[in-house]
Amino acid sequence: MIIASAAIALVLGLAATVAINAHSYREYNDWTRHSYLVEQQLLKTSLALRSAESALRGYLLTKDAGQLDVFFAQLPRIDKLSAGLVRMTADNPPQQARAKELRDTLQSRVKRMRNMLTQVHRGDRDGALQLLHDQISEQVERPIASQTRVMHAVEQQLLREREARRNQSAMLATWFTLACLLFGLTLVISAVILVIREQRIRLRADDELATAYTQLAQSLEESRGMADRMQRLHMLNESLQSCRSIDEALRILPPSLEDMLPDTSGMVVLINASRNLAEKAAEWGVLWLDSETVFAPDDCLALRRGQPHPAPDARVKARCAHLETGQTNHTDATWLCIPLLAQGETLGVLHIQRLGSMRPEEYDLAVTLGEQLGLMLGNLKLQETLRIQSIRDPLTGLFNRRYLEVSLSRELLRSRRHERSLALMMLDMDHFKRFNDTHGHDAGDELLLQFSALLRDAIRAEDIACRYGGEEFVLILPETDRESALKRAEEIRLAVAAMKVKHQGKLLGNLTVSIGLAMQPPTGGEPEALLHAADQALYQAKRAGRNRIEIATVPDPGSMPKDTD
Numbered sequence: 001m002i003i004a005s006a007a008i009a010l011v012l013g014l015a016a017t018v019a020i021n022a023h024s025y026r027e028y029n030d031w032t033r034h035s036y037l038v039e040q041q042l043l044k045t046s047l048a049l050r051s052a053e054s055a056l057r058g059y060l061l062t063k064d065a066g067q068l069d070v071f072f073a074q075l076p077r078i079d080k081l082s083a084g085l086v087r088m089t090a091d092n093p094p095q096q097a098r099a100k101e102l103r104d105t106l107q108s109r110v111k112r113m114r115n116m117l118t119q120v121h122r123g124d125r126d127g128a129l130q131l132l133h134d135q136i137s138e139q140v141e142r143p144i145a146s147q148t149r150v151m152h153a154v155e156q157q158l159l160r161e162r163e164a165r166r167n168q169s170a171m172l173a174t175w176f177t178l179a180c181l182l183f184g185l186t187l188v189i190s191a192v193i194l195v196i197r198e199q200r201i202r203l204r205a206d207d208e209l210a211t212a213y214t215q216l217a218q219s220l221e222e223s224r225g226m227a228d229r230m231q232r233l234h235m236l237n238e239s240l241q242s243c244r245s246i247d248e249a250l251r252i253l254p255p256s257l258e259d260m261l262p263d264t265s266g267m268v269v270l271i272n273a274s275r276n277l278a279e280k281a282a283e284w285g286v287l288w289l290d291s292e293t294v295f296a297p298d299d300c301l302a303l304r305r306g307q308p309h310p311a312p313d314a315r316v317k318a319r320c321a322h323l324e325t326g327q328t329n330h331t332d333a334t335w336l337c338i339p340l341l342a343q344g345e346t347l348g349v350l351h352i353q354r355l356g357s358m359r360p361e362e363y364d365l366a367v368t369l370g371e372q373l374g375l376m377l378g379n380l381k382l383q384e385t386l387r388i389q390s391i392r393d394p395l396t397g398l399f400n401r402r403y404l405e406v407s408l409s410r411e412l413l414r415s416r417r418h419e420r421s422l423a424l425m426m427l428d429m430d431h432f433k434r435f436n437d438t439h440g441h442d443a444g445d446e447l448l449l450q451f452s453a454l455l456r457d458a459i460r461a462e463d464i465a466c467r468y469g470g471e472e473f474v475l476i477l478p479e480t481d482r483e484s485a486l487k488r489a490e491e492i493r494l495a496v497a498a499m500k501v502k503h504q505g506k507l508l509g510n511l512t513v514s515i516g517l518a519m520q521p522p523t524g525g526e527p528e529a530l531l532h533a534a535d536q537a538l539y540q541a542k543r544a545g546r547n548r549i550e551i552a553t554v555p556d557p558g559s560m561p562k563d564t565d
């Protein structure tokens with residue numbers, strides 16, 4: 001804007017200056033020309049006078065009439081030229097005064113020459129010649145020459161001054177024009193520089209805008225991708241939360257991991273209860289790099305360090321020992337191990353492989369996935385532990401009394417529905433108090449443990465072994481008839497009698513067990529009644545001398561006791 005205003009002012013100033021200078025130059029030029037014309041007029045006048053005088057002299061000497069014609073022709077010219085000189089010097093009064101003086105002198109000279117002719121015509125030729133001679137002589141000639149010289153000198157002076165002024169004006173115009181041109185050039189260069197700079201700034205701004213747009217589009221794309229992955233992660237979380245056990249979770253994991261980590265393969269490895277082995281529990285895809293499926297936890301650097309391995313910015317990626325170092329065709333295969341952590345405990349490792357390096361967002365997703373997976377598996381493990389704790393007896397690992405009650409109701413209903421018989425066996429160690437007193441409470445615990453193991457071995461998978469309380473145990477044997485139940489009870493009785501209990505290297509005395517057996521009839525029968533019947537049978541066995549089996553009669557639902565203890 002400033003440059004544009006300056007440029008307009010410059011152009012206007014330049015135009016005005018050029019106009020003014022042109023005008024004054026023309027003016028000075030006119031005056032110079034005028035001086036030349038005055039000079040020329042002066043010269044012509046002199047020449048006309050000299051021509052008239054020469055013609056007159058020629059006539060007087062030669063009587064040549066032609067010379068006389070020339071003489072008369074010059075006379076009006078002299079008048080005209082001298083009058084013209086007076087007019088031309090009107091702008092300069094002193095010079096005009098001189099011109100008038102010259103005109104008067106010339107007129108008197110013409111008059112004298114006419115007198116000469118008159119004298120010649122009267123016959124006084126010699127007098128006329130004498131007059132001519134006098135006139136030409138210096139005395140007569142001097143005023144005209146002097147006047148002409150003065151006028152000439154004055155005109156010369158004027159001419160010089162006018163030429164000087166004209167030249168000065170021309171010079172001024174030239175310098176001013178040059179200065180303007182220089183200034184204009186500076187303006188143009190500045191404008192060009194400004195335009196180039198503006199252009200560059202605009203281009204840079206365009207570039208920055210384009211870059212910002214690209215980054216925005218990328219971040220939008222990433223956000224969309226991230227939101228999508230978060231959604232899937234959320235769905236996986238929900239699926240895992242609905243799982244009742246780690247085994248169930250491990251079944252749904254492979255397709256989910258394949259979906260969330262496209263173009264990858266891998267496995268979920270869990271550490272066993274003894275914490276000395278890490279075992280493959282689930283896998284997806286086909287591993288490009290072979291890995292052990294069972295290995296020591298220390299063979300995995302992620303498990304050893306408790307953080308993902310290798311780190312994304314690691315220059316040297318130390319290889320986990322569980323990855324076999326044998327030849328592979330997939331030299332560009334990369335791997336990542338993420339420890340599965342929950343409540344400070346390491347549950348296992350999520351091992352991921354892919355061809356080519358992992359992008360940062362994939363790495364982040366895998367790590368997040370590992371964190372979530374660890375927490376979910378930890379939760380499931382905790383749930384499993386709580387569930388087991390709530391239904392198992394902590395000493396023997398057999399089901400507890402609460403589980404017995406629930407299971408007995410269920411099994412009774414089922415057997416009734418299928419019209420099958422069910423046997424309930426109540427077992428009590430004989431003289432356990434004495435054993436405790438003799439060998440100590442710890443030895444008693446040891447005996448209970450061995451007895452529990454014996455019971456576990458003696459029953460089928462579908463049977464249920466429970467610790468009813470103290471040294472009392474109950475076996476629920478679904479779909480078992482009286483003969484089979486008796487046979488099983490006898491086997492247990494004999495096995496207990498043959499059991500060798502060892503505690504702290506010492507072999508402890510022999511033990512026996514008393515067993516009460518109650519059979520559920522095809523119809524009717526409540527859990528409490530059946531338990532009561534078995535208990536009564538057990539009581540009978542104790543009273544009858546212990547180390548024996550008694551079988552209860554079919555309980556009458558109508559005579560069910562209020563207190564089963």
Ligand SMILES: Nc1nc2c(ncn2[C@@H]2O[C@H](COP(=O)(O)OP(=O)(O)OP(=O)(O)O)[C@@H](O)[C@H]2O)c(=O)[nH]1
Nearest residue numbers: 428429430431432433434436441442444445470471
């Ligand atoms: N070591 C140990 N002893 C227990 C446990 N639970 C109960 N007992 C003991 O088991 C004994 C049960 O004794 P009693 O009810 O008199 O029965 P008993 O000595 O076996 O005699 P009979 O049943 O009549 O043969 C008590 O001394 C309890 O302290 C346990 O978990 N561990």
